[in-house]
Amino acid sequence: MNILVCIKQVPGSGNVEVDPVTGTLKRSGVKSKMNPFDLYALEAALSLCEKEGGTVETLTMGPPQAKEIIIESVCMGAKRGFVLSDRAFAGADVLATAHTLSQGVKKCGTYDLIFCGKQTTDGDTAQVGAEMAEFLELPGVANVLSFDEVKSGSVTLKASLDGEVVRMTVKTPCVISMDRDVNMPRLPSYRVKKGITDDAVTFFSLQEMNDTDANHYGLLGSATQVERIFPPKHDKERRVVEGSAAEQTEAIFDLIRRKKLI
Amino acid sequence: MGKLIIDQSRVTPEKADSLTGVCPFGAITYADGKLSISAACKMCKICTKKTGGVIRYEETERRAVDKSLWQGVTVYVDHRGGTIHRVTYELCGKARELAAVTGQPVYALIIGDKTEAIAHRLLRYGVDKVFVYDDPVFRGFRVEPYTAAFCDFIEKNRPSSVLIGATDLGRQLAPRVAARCRTGLTADCTSLEMKENTNLVQIRPAFGGNIMAQIVSAYTRPQFCTVRYKVFAEPEPGEEKGEIVSMTLPPEKALSAIELLSSEEKPKDVDISEADVIVAVGRGASGEKELAQAGELADLLGGVVACTRPLAENNLFDSKHQIGLSGRTVKPKFILCLGISGAVQFAAGMKGADEIVAVNMDRTAPIFDIADYTVVGDVQEILPRLIARIKEAKAHVQ
DSSP states (O other), rough: OOOEEOOOEESSSOOOOOOOTOOEEEEOOEEEOHHHHHHHHHHHHHHHHHHHHOEEEEEESGEEEEEEEEHHHHHHOSSSEEEOOOOOGOOHHHHHHHHHHHHHHHHHHOOSSSEEEEESSSSSSSOOOHHHHHHHHOOOEEEEEEEEEEEEEEEEEEEEEOOOOEEEEESSSSSEEOTTTTSSOOOOHHHHTTTTTGGGEEEEEEGGSSOOGHHHHHHTTTTTEEEEEEEEOOOOEEEEOOOOOHHHHHHHHHHHHHHTOO | OOEEEEGGGGHHHHHHHHHHTTTTOEEEETTEEEEEEEEOOOOOOOOHHHHHTEEEEOOOOOOOOOOOGOOOOEEEOOOOOTTTHHHHHHHHHHHHHHOOOOOOEEEEEEEEEOHHHHHHGGGGGSSSSEEEOOOOOGSOOOOOHHHHHHHHHHHHHHEEEEEEOOOOHHHHHHHHHHHHTTTTESSSOOOEEOOOSOOEEEEEEGGGEEEEEEEEEOOSSSSSEEEEETTSOOOOOOOOOOOOEEEOOOOGOOSSSEEEEEEOOOOOOOGGGSSEEEEEGGGOOHHHHHHHHHHHHHHHHTTTEEEHHHHHTSSSHHHHHBTTTTOOEEEEEEEEEEEEOOOHHTTTTTOOOOOEEEEEEOOTHHHHHOOOEEEEEEEHHHHHHHHHHHHHHHHHHH
16 A cells, blocks of 8 residues: 655744735744644554555655655655655646646656645645646545545545545545544654655656646646735724613624624 | 746845845745745745845736636535535525626536426526536535536536535535636635626635735636635525526546445534634523523524533533633634633633624623623523524524
8 A cells, every 4th residue: 555645834823914014925934834734644644554554655845945844754654755846836826736746646656545634724725635636537535534444446434524424435546635633643753853864855846747838837827816915804893782681682683693693 | 927037147145145035935045156036935026026126027928718708607506415505595696796797697507316406496596597417326426427517517608607615515526627627716715706807806815814815817717716604695585587407417427436335414523613603601601591591592503502611610511612721722703702701711712703792790801801792781681582582583584
């Protein structure tokens, strides 16, 4: 069983702010970390391989420093990992990111299962995994909770779907997006970290992809364009509700109705 | 569309430091007398304004599709077991508004098994045509046959915009279809607006909701977006109008690598940290009667009951229901705090809520410092009245 886990480096804190005057992102000195949702995918892949045999490798796309999370994944038990890094990949939307990752997957090797996290904490779209599966022409299942049976050529699993738990058998290779909170991700091993060698991380640039047309990557390959970014409006009103109990009740009721809670 | 060009002739070792410092993402590096931009670049273009012309932005021309060939706003109908997910009606209402700007039709797309009743219901929501792929192969959601049917519909009808509910199903289907069409998809839009040139202006929160981004897909069609439930208003149903169009997908296109074995209702595990609506009770509302009423109110609002630490310690609630530093952190859209004084430890666990309503007899209670609605009053008076008022409103709707 060979598994590739797609992971992403995200800002260590969600507190990114827009400068209301210039409309640009405020600089923040926060450190980066592995997307927390990816940890569940990585843990699921590692424990599956411990049971069934095989290896786990990891893939990310980002700036050169994204290799930090590949090293972290190796310290957690992955055999090695890959970083797709090229200036041509910058500014990618969901479509261009998914295309880049699918090209990267083909470059990395052949796998029975490709794991993703449910979503990222910065982009927060929960769509890249599914679009990548489409580009790879592989079946995909999202919100996977657990694996019942792993056979050569298929996996039987449980996945969450809008209030239901669905049990299904999926032919491999396939793309699995793990749900959150489905396991307890292990901690990186300090001993592995001490002994890590340079060949644990491999970089790929645009020129090493099967598709080397820069128009399919990054900003040029993106179908969506961000026209502007702006701070959210706070339309909240702080108020003191005076009057009788009946009047106060009515004020709360009005708010409940406006918030569409009933 | 474009790229960043570096004028290396104007880069000097003395200037290098100030140039690399300009980028908020650390993407500009200087080595061997050359300035370069790494993959960390987010194309925010700050560097074009702050490097005195060393880095400039060059537009590259990009050809758009012929937009006049793409007409209409399509709503994907999310349904299960003969019930339409309400987000679908909300999207129909929005689609009607958007289509009115360009004078284009509104379509609904149904993929499923035994969907006749559903199709008729949609005709009451201002949909001009309901396209139906009805076949046993669509019983239970499997991504490949659904994607194939969706793309078959797009190929034959060429809608300009497609709105999809951000349910678990919608979140799996939308990216598949958008990727196959090689077009844009914007997740979790909170606002949609149609331009006369048929560009759909999509606004969504980015970076954890601290920033709003305005997004368009100006060069490709269709324009896909997903929208969460309860973002738009649900329209009132009217008379049945419009047409139902039956569609078929060739069986060889409906193949799947997925075999569905069984499905069961998910056990409802109470997780207050995920709840959108919370009725929280403290010592001022810990009587048997108030607790029962708080539970009833939470049920009426589709929310959960949570409590302060003293109530959890007195075993009135399981600790899973406790808000605060020693309990859970919550971020609901609405929290009603009943008889809670609002100690800092409690406030730390819930001040991220969108709307905080606090009812307390004590005018000086610290909870009122963070409350959006300050209600100085008696929980025993207000709580039963509120329940009665909501029941009355619900009875009226039915």
